[in-house]
Amino acid sequence: MILPVAGADPTLRPSFSFRNRLARGAWGLCWVLFFRTSPRPFHAWRSLLLRLFGATLGTACHFYPKSKIWAPWNLTCEDRVSVGDDAELYNPSHFYLASHCIISQGAYLCGASHDYNDREFAMISFPMKIGAYAWICARAIVHPRVNVGTGAILGLGSIATSDLEPFGIYVGLPARKVKERLRASVPEQYRHH
Numbered sequence: 667m668i669l670p671v672a673g674a675d676p677t678l679r680p681s682f683s684f685r686n687r688l689a690r691g692a693w694g695l696c697w698v699l700f701f702r703t704s705p706r707p708f709h710a711w712r713s714l715l716l717r718l719f720g721a722t723l724g725t726a727c728h729f730y731p732k733s734k735i736w737a738p739w740n741l742t743c744e745d746r747v748s749v750g751d752d753a754e755l756y757n758p759s760h761f762y763l764a765s766h767c768i769i770s771q772g773a774y775l776c777g778a779s780h781d782y783n784d785r786e787f788a789m790i791s792f793p794m795k796i797g798a799y800a801w802i803c804a805r806a807i808v809h810p811r812v813n814v815g816t817g818a819i820l821g822l823g824s825i826a827t828s829d830l831e832p833f834g835i836y837v838g839l840p841a842r843k844v845k846e847r848l849r850a851s852v853p854e855q856y857r858h859h
Contacts, residue, residue: 681789709728722741725745727745729749757794759794761775764798770806775808800814812828
């Protein structure tokens with residue numbers, strides 16, 4: 667372990683504790699050896715691995731083999747959540763994925779940034795919530811501090827820089843609301859969120 671030297675560049679210090687880095691190293695090894703290499707239909711196996719590393723998951727969650735979860739211990743999912751291949755959840759803070767939400771292939775949910783006005787360029791992280799029946803389409807990006815409402819859709823390759831209202835359909839760079847999704851497209855208990 668290298669101790670910081672007085673007057674040394676503060677950006678050379680790690681953003682995370684040794685314990686956090688050790689846990690991520692163990693998870694990374696598990697991901698490479700057991701998660702990523704598992705057959706595509708083995709969703710229960712991958713859910714078990716995530717739970718072993720602290721994730722709280724509902725029933726029938728589908729994490730595909732090439733999906734990437736940065737910190738399983740910061741992840742809570744309700745029932746029937748789906749996270750596609752090459753989708754990445756960068757979650758230094760807690761992420762909450764509500765029932766039946768879909769994170770499609772190659773989507774990126776970013777839960778952290780850096781304070782660029784701080785001389786130490788300190789890392790800052792934010793929790794994120796993706797509402798029930800929301801759909802983050804392929805290659806879409808959700809910025810830090812953004813929450814996605816129930817039934818909202820973020821279109822293919824779009825970038826969400828602010829909260830997405832329930833049942834809104836958003837596209838573009840940055841994403842703008844272009845229409846409303848029919849509330850009848852989800853079960854009754856979710857229509858009034």
